[in-house]
Amino acid sequence: MNVQETLSVQVKKAVKNLYQVELESVEFQPTRKDFEGDITLVTFPMLRQIKTNPVQLGEAIGQYLVEKNPEIQKYNVVQGFLNIVLADQYFLNFFGRIKDDANFGKASEYAEAIMVEYSSPNTNKPLHLGHIRNNLLGYSVAEILRASGKKVYKTQIINDRGIHICKSMLAWQRFGNGETPETSGLKGDKLVGNFYVKFDKAYKEEISYLLAQGKTEDEAKAEAPIIKDAQEMLRKWEAGDKEVVELWKTMNQWVYNGFEETYQKLGVDFDKNYYESDTYLLGKNVVAEGLEKGVFYRKDDGSVWIDLTDEGLDEKIVLRSDGTAVYMTQDIGTAIQRVQDFHINGMVYTVGNEQDYHFKVLFLILKKLGYEWAENLYHLSYGMVDLPSGKMKSREGTVVDADDLIEEMTATARKISEELGKLDGYSEAEKEELYRIIGLGALKYYILKVDPRKRILFNPEESVDFQGNTGPFIQYTYARIQSILRKADFDYSQPILDYNLNDKEKQLIKQLQLYPETVQLAAENHSPALVANYTYELVKEFNSFYQNVTILGTEDETEKKFRVQLSKSVGEVIKSSFELLGIQVPERM
RNA sequence: GGUCGCGUAGCUCAGUUGGAUAGAGCAUCUGCCUUCUAAGCAGACGGUCAGAGGUUCGAAUCCUCUCGCGAUCACCA
Structure with missing residues (x-):
């Protein structure tokens, strides 16, 4: 109690x-x-x-x-x-209980299993800042849910089929001259993305030509030869045309290799990849069952719908009149598949808020179909990352590329570190690793500290801060603590039960006390921002303590030991909470 | 037009069962490296919590309306 x-x-x-x-x-x-x-x-x-x-x-x-x-x-x-x-005794008792608890704040047993989906890239272009937010958020929420006592499986759904990839494939055939990542020296996803842009350029040229011929815009868009060729290619793919499928496999593989590199740099991973080419036919049989149960109904033209007007929503199509699946069909099937694959009791979908309506409908359909786990579905709906100029658009080249951004952050960390020059004795390799940790820490914290629901305005002209309420500030505090621990070459392990706490020490213990409930609250709210803000408060308290109270300099042995213990625990909680955010902490900086 | 979300300091953001004088960081200004790392600390300046009503002992927080911004409402994904 x-x-x-x-x-x-x-x-x-x-x-x-x-x-x-x-x-x-x-x-x-x-x-x-x-x-x-x-x-x-x-x-x-x-x-x-x-x-x-x-x-x-x-x-x-x-x-x-x-x-x-x-x-x-x-x-x-x-x-x-x-x-x-x-009384001080109360705080000392509490601190005595947690000081050697490596797992403080985190659950050690799993009550139930869930899946977190936190990436759904299209394979026709590289990842950008929007994907970064998606990835970081989902990864962190997965870690937080695990810490709160759930078995968590992480997954992504790769949109590897459809008209978009056919556009890149077609452009590669026409303009590629057999180029590969090897011959061009380009990352695979970048190479394929370039052809997507080339397709769009050619398409636009054809449209303006047709417009000049007197066609309407809709006609021109539908009749441009290149788009018809792309559609024909999609038909061939669906029919299993050998040549098309071969090209599709090759170019997708280039993209996967590129994605993997970016994911690795970001430090995110997945337990299982789902591919749309495997799942896009799922769900049709479920629709058939739903028809029998009366959950869905068929219109005269043969299309199948669900009526959600009683819930204040619209009617929604779940199967086209030609019997083919729509996105919703696929999502229904995939959800059921995942529950079968992993014996999970719920799912978190990390997807932008532009799809709020889609998920509202999806969850409702699954409930109406009678799946009890449908109660435990959650759409982690996050706000868009916009630029001062507005929305990021791949085709118009107004995107902040993920790889470039990570590289820029690392470069900034390098520049600042070199100016401060505190890394004597570090090898070049150790320094580079440190710059990466700091640069990525700045980026991740910058994104995760804001409430997921809110949109982020990212201004590429103004660099991400490294001072104040930032990742590096917190990492710096951790490094300071480690420095103290390296210098504390005496045994400070024994519990201290009789001691007069000063104000700073008491504040720190109180802040430590909040950690477990912060983790729980963050899990309930699916919000890494709560963890980030908690950690910032803890670190502010510690820096104030550090700057105003001497730790190793005091004559009193009990006082010295206690302060080292306290510093160590603060360091551990910083490390622990930053793990929940997917941010590493350095020994020095 | 219907639905959903957002609106807090010049800028970026906290403020979660409704509680005391609304808090941080950046920017601007003042101090502090002869003591454990100054990516720091201590302080100053900065507010009509979009606006108007309502609920109550008490509202940034809950309800209603208005304004502004965004998203969404396709046999698209």
Whole structure:
């Protein structure tokens, strides 16, 4: 039982004794910094049941608690707030329990299994900043869910088929001259992306030609020879045409190799890849079953629909009149497939908020089909990453390329580190690894610290900060702590039970105490931002402690040991929470 | 037009069961390296919480309306 629960019971008892009233609920909050105290009882809500004034009530309860609970040192009352000061012993006991707990804050057992999908790239172009946000968010949420006590499988769905890849393939055939990643020296995804752009250019030329011939825009777009050729190529692919399938495999493989390189640099990974070419036919039989159950209905033209007007939504098509699948069909089938493959009891889809409606409908359909795990589906809907000029568009070249961005961040980290020149004794390889950790830390923290739902405005002209509320600031604090631990060449392992805490030390312990509930809250809300902000608060407290209190310089042995222990624990929690964000921490910087 | 989301300091963001005088970082300004790493610390400046009503002891937070921004509403993905 934590303090709040214990106090809650005691407050109820106090009120019963003093006023003969059974309280419905007891409300606590952390004491604000400007007042003395560690936890505060809000007495306003009690006034509904107890006829007295808030100050008298606070005094009465305060007195009762001090007498009955040895962990309470004293109290003060301000208006309807009873500020309670807990004894040092209480904090020392808590710290003693966690100081050697390597798993502090994280669950050690798995209650249930779920899957997190956090990437769904098209194989016709390289990854950009939008994908980075998607990847980082999903990876982090997967880690947070695992820490909160779930078995987690990470997956991506690769959109490897469709008209988009055919466009790249066609352009490669026409303009490629047999170019490969090897001959061109280009990363495979970049090479294929270039041909996508070339296709678009040729397509646009044909459209303007047709417009000049007097066609309408719609006609021109539909009749341009190159788009018809691409559609023909898609038909051939679906028919299993050998030559087309061969080219498709080759170019997709180039892209996969390129993606893998980017994922590795980003530090994200997957337990299982699903490919759309394998899943795009799934779901049709489920639609048939749903028809029989009456969940869906067939229109005269043969198309199949679901009526969601009762839920305030529209009618939605689930099968075309020619019997082919739409995206929804596929997603229904894939979801069922995944549950079978992994025996999971739920899924998190990390997909941009432009698809809010799609997932609302998907989840509803799966519920109506009677899958009990449909209750545990969650769309982790994140805001778009926009540029000052507006939306990123691959075809118009207004994208922030993922690889380029990672490289720029690393370069900035290199520049700053070299200016500061604190890395004597590091080899070139060690330095490069460090620049990568810092650069990536800055990028990841920058993206993860904001609420997933909010859109991010990324200005390429203004570089990402390395000072203040940033990844490097937190990494720097970790490195400082490690420096202290390297210098603490004495045994500081024994628990310290009798000690007078100063204000900074107490603040730090209180912040450490919040870690487990922060992890749980972040899991419930699918929000790495909560972990990021928690860590920032912890680090700010530590830096204040570090700068205002001497750690190794003190004469008092107990004090010295305790401060080293405290520093070590703070370092461990920084490392632990940054692992949840997918950010590494350095020994020096 | 319907639906959903967002609107907090010049800029980027916290503020999650409704609680005390709305908090950080960046930018600007002032101090602090002869002590454990100054990517730091201590401080100053900066607010009509988009606006108007309502709910109540109390609202940035809950409800209604208005304004602004974005997304979505296809036999597209």
